[in-house]
Amino acid sequence: MDQQSIICTVCPMGCQIHVAGEADVIQSVTGHTCPRGEAYARAEFIHPVRTLTTTVRIMNAAEPLLAVRTEKPVPKTKLFECMEVIQGAVFHAPVKTHQVLIEDLAGTGVNLIACTDSTHCICPAVSLNEPCKP
Incomplete structure (x- = not known):
């Protein structure tokens, strides 16, 4: 039987939850103080997921990177x-x-989206690493 210790991120309490089970069958969940924590731990044990945040290069913009x-x-x-x-x-x-x-994105069925606007900048920028100076 697999055992996993998970720190809950659903609320500020940060409960240390212990989950025991095999594959998709969970035997026990302990250490949570609310039902949301139990649901989070069950989901994290069976199918952990994350929202991916990063930056990408963007050309002809006021800034060289765009949050996505x-x-x-x-x-x-x-x-x-x-x-x-x-x-x-x-x-x-x-x-x-x-x-x-x-x-x-990478065959996940999930799209990568921009977090902010990036306006077009017409200027002689030297490289992608330099911000545009209008």
């Missing part, structure tokens, strides 16, 4: 694969908040 995130959580096992896809991507301004930048 996944629309929904992706399986924890796919995070590195998602980052490999994102790492090679370069986008062009303008970009709007919540605009889909990559559909079906």
